[in-house]
Amino acid sequence: MADPFISVAERLAPAFAAVAGSACDPVVRPSDRADAQANGALALAKSLGISPREVAQKVLEAAGDVSDILSSTEIAGPGFINLVFSDSFIAQQLFEATSGNRLGVRASARPETVVVDYSAPNVAKEMHVGHLRSTVIGDAIVRVLEFVGNTVLRENHIGDWGTPFGMLIEHLIDMGEQNAAHELSVGDLDGFYKEARRKFEGSDEFKDRARHRVVLLQGGDEDTLRLWRTLVSESTQYFNRVYTQLDVLLTDDDLMGESAYNHLLVPVVERLQKQGLLVESDGAEVVFADGFTNRENEPLPLIIRKGDGGYNYATTDLACVIDRVERLKATSMLYVVGAPQAQHLQMVEAVARQAGWLPEGSTMNHISFGSVLGSDRKMLKSRSGGETVKLAALLDEAVERAEVAVAEKNPEMSSADRSDVARMIGIGAVKYSDLSTDRVKDYIFDWDRMLSFEGNTAPYLQYAHARICSIFRRAGVERSSVRSVVPHIGEPQERELALRVLRFDSAVWETIDTLSPHKLCTYLFDLATDFTSFYEHCPVLKTGHEDTRESRLALCDATARVMEQGLALLGIRSPEQM
RNA sequence: GCCCCUGUAGCUCAGUCGGAUAGAGCAACGGACUUCUAAUCCGCAGGUCGCAGGUUCGAUUCCUGCCGGGGGCGCCA
Numbered sequence: 001m002a003d004p005f006i007s008v009a010e011r012l013a014p015a016f017a018a019v020a021g022s023a024c025d026p027v028v029r030p031s032d033r034a035d036a037q038a039n040g041a042l043a044l045a046k047s048l049g050i051s052p053r054e055v056a057q058k059v060l061e062a063a064g065d066v067s068d069i070l071s072s073t074e075i076a077g078p079g080f081i082n083l084v085f086s087d088s089f090i091a092q093q094l095f096e097a098t099s100g101n102r103l104g105v106r107a108s109a110r111p112e113t114v115v116v117d118y119s120a121p122n123v124a125k126e127m128h129v130g131h132l133r134s135t136v137i138g139d140a141i142v143r144v145l146e147f148v149g150n151t152v153l154r155e156n157h158i159g160d161w162g163t164p165f166g167m168l169i170e171h172l173i174d175m176g177e178q179n180a181a182h183e184l185s186v187g188d189l190d191g192f193y194k195e196a197r198r199k200f201e202g203s204d205e206f207k208d209r210a211r212h213r214v215v216l217l218q219g220g221d222e223d224t225l226r227l228w229r230t231l232v233s234e235s236t237q238y239f240n241r242v243y244t245q246l247d248v249l250l251t252d253d254d255l256m257g258e259s260a261y262n263h264l265l266v267p268v269v270e271r272l273q274k275q276g277l278l279v280e281s282d283g284a285e286v287v288f289a290d291g292f293t294n295r296e297n298e299p300l301p302l303i304i305r306k307g308d309g310g311y312n313y314a315t316t317d318l319a320c321v322i323d324r325v326e327r328l329k330a331t332s333m334l335y336v337v338g339a340p341q342a343q344h345l346q347m348v349e350a351v352a353r354q355a356g357w358l359p360e361g362s363t364m365n366h367i368s369f370g371s372v373l374g375s376d377r378k379m380l381k382s383r384s385g386g387e388t389v390k391l392a393a394l395l396d397e398a399v400e401r402a403e404v405a406v407a408e409k410n411p412e413m414s415s416a417d418r419s420d421v422a423r424m425i426g427i428g429a430v431k432y433s434d435l436s437t438d439r440v441k442d443y444i445f446d447w448d449r450m451l452s453f454e455g456n457t458a459p460y461l462q463y464a465h466a467r468i469c470s471i472f473r474r475a476g477v478e479r480s481s482v483r484s485v486v487p488h489i490g491e492p493q494e495r496e497l498a499l500r501v502l503r504f505d506s507a508v509w510e511t512i513d514t515l516s517p518h519k520l521c522t523y524l525f526d527l528a529t530d531f532t533s534f535y536e537h538c539p540v541l542k543t544g545h546e547d548t549r550e551s552r553l554a555l556c557d558a559t560a561r562v563m564e565q566g567l568a569l570l571g572i573r574s575p576e577q578m
Numbered sequence: 579g580c581c582c583c584u585g586u587a588g589c590u591c592a593g594u595c596g597g598a599u600a601g602a603g604c605a606a607c608g609g610a611c612u613u614c615u616a617a618u619c620c621g622c623a624g625g626u627c628g629c630a631g632g633u634u635c636g637a638u639u640c641c642u643g644c645c646g647g648g649g650g651c652g653c654c655a
Contacts, residue, residue, distance in 0.1 A: 025595095032598075039597060042635080052635085077598050078635075122655080159655065258655085284653050294651055297580070306653040313655045340649055342582060368583080371648080409617055437591060440583065442648070448604095449590065453617040455603035456591075463617055471614050522592060525602080536610095536619045556614095578617070 002097040002104025003505045004085050005036055008069060012081075015063035016040050019055060020048070026059075034074070034082035035499065041079040052079025087489035090498050095486040097502060098558045103565055104505045107149040115153045115324045116142050118336035119243075119250060122159035123235040123257075124168050126190040127242055127391040129372040129380050129445070130338060136431045137369060137439055138336035139248040139571045140517040144508060147569055153328055156250055157320070158239070160232050160257035163310075164196075166214035169227045170206060171196035177230060184234035187241070187392055218310075232257070245395050247427055248571055256320075264319035265311045269304060271322075275355055283307035289350035292343070302347045314348060321352045325362060334515070336367045339440070367515050370442035372434075380445050395427065401451055402426030402459075410578065417577070424573040425459055426451070432458035435570055436521035456525045458572055461563060464528040467535060468560040469576040475541050477553060485554040488547065493534040497555060500530045504562045508569070517570060524566045531559050 005028050012026040024040060031037035041056040048055060056075040066073065071086035097104030118138025121127045138154075146152045171192070172180040183192050199206045216224040236255065243250045269285065272278040277287045286301030294300045302314045324330040335345055349364045358364065374380045380389050403422035406413065413421070433450035436457075437443045453459040472479055489495050507523035510516075540552040564574040 027595090027597090029597080037597090042597070046635080080598070120655095162655070164654085282652070286652075292651085293580070295579070301652055303653050308653080310653085312653065314653095316655090338649095339583065341655090343650055344655095346582095370583080377647090405617080410615075441591090442584085444590070446590075452604080457603090459617065460603095463615085467615065467618090474614055518592080522602095525592090529602085532618060533620095535614080539614065541614045578615080 002093060002106075002502055004069070004090065004093060004499065004502055005030075005506065007093070008036060008038075008083055008085070011066060011069060012038055012040075012059065012063055015059045016044070018062045019058045020044050028083070031080075031082060033076065034072075035085045036083045037076075038081040038083060041081065045079065055079060056081050085499070087495065090495065090502070091487050091489050093502055094498050094555075094558060097505075098483065098554075098561065103558075103562050104502060105148065105508045106505055111149045111151065112331045113151045113153065113329050114145055114332040114334060115155055115328060115330040116145070116334045116336065117155045117157050117320070118142075118334075119239075119248075120157045120159065120337075121235075121239055123165075124184065124189055124196075124231050125159070125193045125235075127239065129389055129391065129394070132246075132391055132394075132430075133369050133372060133434055133439075134336045134338070135243070135246060135248055135250070136434045136571065137367065137517060138334075139246075139250070140435055140520075140569065141334060141336065141367065141515060142249060143569045143571060144511055144517070144520070148508065148512065153324075153330065154250060154254040155256045155324075156254045158232075158236070158255060158257040160235075161259040161262070161316075163214055165217055165228060165231070166210035166212070167196045167200040167206070168193070168231055169213050169217065169224060170209045171199060172227055172231060174199075177227070181230060181234050184231070185237065187238050189235065189238065190390065242392055242395070245392070245427065246431070247573065258313075258316050261316050261319035261323065264322060265315050268315055268318045268322065271357075272304060272351075272355060277351070277355060278304060287351045287354070289347050289354065291350070292347055300347075302351050314344070314351075317345075317348045318352060318355075318357075321348065321357055321364070325357060325359065331362050333362075333364045334367050335365070336369070339368045339370055342366055342368055365515065367439070369439040373442050373444045375444060375446060377444065395430065397447075398426035398430045398451070399423050400426070401447060402429065405451060405453070405459075406578065413577070421575045421578055424575045425462060425578065428458035428462060428567070428572040431570065431572055432461075432521065435517040436525075438518055439516060456521065458567075459578070461524050461528045461567060462572075462574055463578055464531045464535075465560050465563045465567070465574045466576060466578040468531075468556045468563075471540055471556055472553070473576075475553070479557050479560070482550060482554040482557050485550050487551040487554045487558075490548075491534075491538050493530070493537045494552070494555060497527075497530045497534045497559060500527050501555075501558050501562050504566065507566075511569075520566060520569060524563060524570075527559065527563060527566070531563075 009026050009028040016024040016026050024044065027039040028036050029039060041059060042052045044055050045052040053075055056079045060073055069086060069089050070083055072084040074082045076082050116138055119131060119135040121131050142152050142154055200210055213224060217228060236252065272287060278285050281301055284303050284307045285305035286303050288299045288301050292300040303312055304315050306312055324333055345366045352358045372380045399422050402425040403418060406418050406422050429450045450457055451459065453463065487498065489498055507520055511520040538552060540549060540556060543549050567574050
């Protein structure tokens with residue numbers, strides 16, 4: 001068990017149980033006055049009818065000799081037990097944690113098959129910052145869940161079906177297929193979509209053609225399908241370029257667009273019908289899920305089949321549930337989707353449960369997130385007019401800005417290295433600024449802050465890693481050669497750093513338990529802060545003692561490994577020099 | 579009208595399964611560079627944790643109400 005907090009909690013639990021007479025949480029928490037504190041005695045005092053300090057005293061007596069883990073235990077204040085880990089324990093734990101590739105992170109005791117539904121851009125429509133959040137958060141969640149041993153299935157539920165495709169296909173025909181394909185392949189999806197929309201709004205003749213085209217599409221007309229495939233394939237190629245630039249895991253294998261569920265739409269209706277859940281209401285076929293009401297306080301339906309006979313997104317989402325549970329055997333389904341869809345997803349889950357499609361133990365979770373705002377606290381728009389910011393342009397700008405900074409800070413670096421490093425820094429900065437705040441809140445997009453290299457930013461963390469690499473380069477020592485060294489804990493900065501490294505396990509698991517990547521970010525920032533403090537106070541190569549040098553190199557290596565792994569779990573690269 | 583999310587330092591954000599003096603970064607101020615890369619560090623200053631009640635030995639954290647901000651509330655996805 002790598003995290004000393006867990007070790008000490010396990011050690012104290014029997015003592016607490018003995019005093020309490022039943023199982024009892026020691027409530028081990030971080031402390032300002034020691035490495036940790038156990039608060040369990042305060043809660044126990046009342047039921048036992050003795051003072052908290054007395055409880056604490058009895059617990060310590062029951063715990064017996066703990067000197068192998070703790071160098072001191074002290075009862076303080078109203079009944080806190082302050083705990084100080086022994087230096088040799090920290091050193092030994094660090095050695096054990098870094099002996100394997102997991103760096104002390106526990107594997108899942110109950111691995112699951114998890115479907116993560118994220119990114120989900122629309123065909124023939126530009127990706128914007130909303131997709132950025134879903135993509136980046138989803139990617140981090142996927143990586144973290146895989147790291148602890150889950151089977152993770154990525155699903156990119158692209159918008160590739162529905163009524164807009166009538167107008168899009170007609171516009172494609174008007175432009176000529178070659179021209180349209182070219183416009184889409186260079187990434188001018190916004191222009192294409194807007195022009196189609198403009199014609200749809202402005203011309204009754206075009207509108208009629210578009211509607212007819214939708215009927216042909218849904219009817220499986222071969223020529224129409226061929227045009228549709230052109231739209232989809234040009235768009236997905238463009239998405240893939242953005243994904244490559246963003247350095248996320250999504251590939252064509254992960255595409256599961258709305259159209260992929262067409263064959264399940266009729267079965268959804270039939271199964272709901274058979275179960276007597278489907279009712280007719282205002283011309284539509286709907287399911288009334290318990291507990292949902294509309295503006296007039298009347299039951300709110302989930303519309304399965306519209307008045308015109310068509311299906312909508314609720315139908316597709318229910319088909320997804322069936323597919324994911326029955327074909328993919330998913331036990332957990334995560335939807336990385338913006339906050340406005342909260343109620344919709346709740347209703348889908350409620351109906352899926354009522355229909356019995358979600359077995360006991362299978363869960364659906366909405367990984368909700370807030371909006372990206374500009375510095376004016378309004379939804380992010382480009383400088384000129386009300387256009388939403390194109391994701392591709394935004395990423396290019398990030399890399400350009402990073403390149404300028406690298407050129408300034410490290411002029412000796414070759415231009416090839418510089419562009420590589422600039423990509424890692426620029427993209428890392430964008431992703432990290434998105435991941436590092438609580439996802440449920442809106443966050444303010446600010447170039448200067450995310451690339452400032454100070455504070456809780458990707459470049460600051462990357463810099464800490466690069467500095468460690470630099471130490472080993474300078475020393476001419478292989479990183480792996482110091483992994484047989486049990487470090488010696490002497491200076492307070494060494495102690496802080498070692499203890500921090502050991503908390504990686506808890507940081508990863510807190511991230512998973514809350515599905516909140518910012519927990520991992522906060523941890524890595526603390527790790528970087530502890531490292532730079534160590535770096536300033538504890539010379540590694542310039543120390544006179546060979547043992548100290550070895551020990552500190554081992555500590556540096558452990559830190560760099562955790563930093564690199566932690567950033568990798570966020571989908572961020574760690575350059576070896578900056 | 580009902581429901582969901584949110585309100586912490588001048589700014590941007592952490593934190594809270596109820597615990598001791600609420601923490602960072604930026605900005606401001608004062609220090610430390612012929613560097614193991616100063617893209618850094620050290621120090622100083624800055625807060626009625628939206629407001630009012632309640633539960634508790636103890637509330638920024640839990641509960642209720644109110645106020646401010648955002649979002650949702652039947653045939654777009």
